[in-house]
Amino acid sequence: MAYVAVKGGERAIDNAHAWLAADRRGNPDVPDLGLAQIREQLGRAIDRVMAEGSLYDQDLAALAIKQSQGDLIEAAFLLRAYRTTLPRFAHSEPVDTATMAVRRRVSAVFKDLPGGQVLGPTYDYTHRLLDFTLAAGTAPPPPATAHATGAKMQRVNDFLVHAGLIEPDAPAGTTPGDITRQPLTFPAPRDVRLQALARGDEGFLLGLGYSTQRGYGGNHPFAGEIRVGEVTVEIEPAELGFAIDIGDITLTECQMVNQFKGSKTQPPQFTRGYGLAFGHAERKTMSMALVDRAMRAEELGEDVTAPAQNVEFVLYHSDNIEGTGFVEHLKLPHYVDFQSELETIRRMRAEADAGKEAAE
Amino acid sequence: MTPHASPAIAARQTWMAVLARAEAAELAALIANAPPLPxxxxxxxxxxxxxxxxxxxxxxxxxxxxxxxxxTRCTLRAGATVGHASIAGRVPERAVLAARIDAGLQDPARHDALHAAVIAPLAARQAAKRAESAAKAAATRVEFFTLQTMRT
Structure with a gap:
């Protein structure tokens, strides 16, 4: 692809950006939107921008959302660009979701389980009717409280693992791949696939996950468990030589339980798909777990027939920053390319006309 | 956090974890009423x-x-001790203050007073905040009308 060097247009660009800034501000009679308001009141947008921007920082996400006028892909792009300006100090110890301070935990496979079904702050069971009291700015009543036992919430999968009914976690091991450092290559191991899915576009993953449910690479899922809450992030600074907490982050985890796999040596077991993402992101992690399981088709000896099972297709198209870059670059000048196409089509038409005249 | 085998290091891990979770305003307020740091x-x-x-x-x-x-990370020397902080977010002022407090807490002459003035109240507030969140979650726990034995 060739681009033609175009001079000029600077004044137009400057003026366009000045208008953009005024347009972003909107009617100056309306109070300016504060970052704290975005952070506190548009939490799900913050979560999505952090997940797809692959950078956990609520204040930066709030700024990005304000700057992009709420265009969340643009906002994620801003976070991705910002992260390139910072050095990486360390990687964390793997976070332990079993010790999560759970705000929400539901299982669709067991009704009664230790720790119980905890609904947390959920949109489930709301009637999706517009609430005009919000438009009026009415303060909500304080949430109810009840005695908390403080017991650790065991993962639902652990019950099935103990009974041998589900595949256990693969043994912990090597240093994981990192797509921010090494280019994606195939076959991509599951650690790399999960990293790509965790930052993948929620809409794309939702569509793919939905396609598996509708029969394109179906694997009969149950939501074994979804949990949302805070986990501690620990690092081991080289200068200290011991691990320290640097703070807590909100994560959502989804464990999908899927239909069986067995062999001559092993009785049938449920198989699993896994989803984990920054913030409160149930739709994202559920979709991720469906797609993660679908991409394990080859490993589990299933036919690879559907888009969601095609690892290369999924991973090359799940990143909305890359996708938006390539789709939107089409609006940049392609004057020379198009000139050559014009010449080609004129020549073809001239040849066709000449052929017609010769035939007459 | 994985507590270290050495009690001195385990104690330091605990106060560093408390400092990492402290909010800027509460840290500033508490340090104003604490014995001065070098x-x-x-x-x-x-x-x-x-x-x-x-x-x-x-x-x-x-x-x-x-x-x-x-x-944000910061390492500094205060008197005879070296303090360190690594804290989530972009918080340079908090990181400096946390590292100064970490250094002060390692000084046996300052430890008890500083711990009582800063770490203990912070830890209590953080525990209360966690308990409040857990209590809200507990209120949304489903109580089924008929309880059956779980099958596995």
Whole structure:
């Protein structure tokens, strides 16, 4: 692809950006939107921008959302660009979701389980009717409280693992791949696939996950468990030589339980798909777990027939920053390319006309 | 946090964890009423960078890279001790203050007073905040009308 060097247009660009800034501000009679308001009141947008921007920082996400006028892909792009300006100090110890301070935990496979079904702050069971009291700015009543036992919430999968009914976690091991450092290559191991899915576009993953449910690479899922809450992030600074907490982050985890796999040596077991993402992101992690399981088709000896099972297709198209870059670059000048196409089509038409005249 | 085998290091881990979770305003208010800290000599930072957060495949399997988070670190010398802070977010002032407090807490002459003035109240507030969140969650726990034995 060739681009033609175009001079000029600077004044137009400057003026366009000045208008953009005024347009972003909107009617100056309306109070300016504060970052704290975005952070506190548009939490799900913050979560999505952090997940797809692959950078956990609520204040930066709030700024990005304000700057992009709420265009969340643009906002994620801003976070991705910002992260390139910072050095990486360390990687964390793997976070332990079993010790999560759970705000929400539901299982669709067991009704009664230790720790119980905890609904947390959920949109489930709301009637999706517009609430005009919000438009009026009415303060909500304080949430109810009840005695908390403080017991650790065991993962639902652990019950099935103990009974041998589900595949256990693969043994912990090597240093994981990192797509921010090494280019994606195939076959991509599951650690790399999960990293790509965790930052993948929620809409794309939702569509793919939905396609598996509708029969394109179906694997009969149950939501074994979804949990949302805070986990501690620990690092081991080289200068200290011991691990320290640097703070807590909100994560959502989804464990999908899927239909069986067995062999001559092993009785049938449920198989699993896994989803984990920054913030409160149930739709994202559920979709991720469906797609993660679908991409394990080859490993589990299933036919690879559907888009969601095609690892290369999924991973090359799940990143909305890359996708938006390539789709939107089409609006940049392609004057020379198009000139050559014009010449080609004129020549073809001239040849066709000449052929017609010769035939007459 | 995985507590270290050495009690001295385990105690330091605990107060560093409390400092990492402290909010700027409450830290500033508490330190104003604490015994004065020695003037620090900054050895490194405060500087903002990234930590790559790792998860585990399936929750308990091998590690994978989930995404990055911002972090601020600072190392300084105060008197005879070296203090350090690594704190989530872009918080240079808080990182310096936390490192100064970390240095002060390692000084046996200052430890008890500083701990009582800063760490103990912070820890109590953080525990109360966690308990409040847990209590809200507990109120949304479903109580089924008929309880059956779970089958596995």
């Amino acid at each position: 003037e620090p000599v900054i050895l490194r930072g405060p500087e903002v960078g990234l930590v790559m957060v790792r998860g585990r495949i399936g929750g308990g399997g091998g590690p994978f890279n989930l995404g990055e988070m911002t972090v």
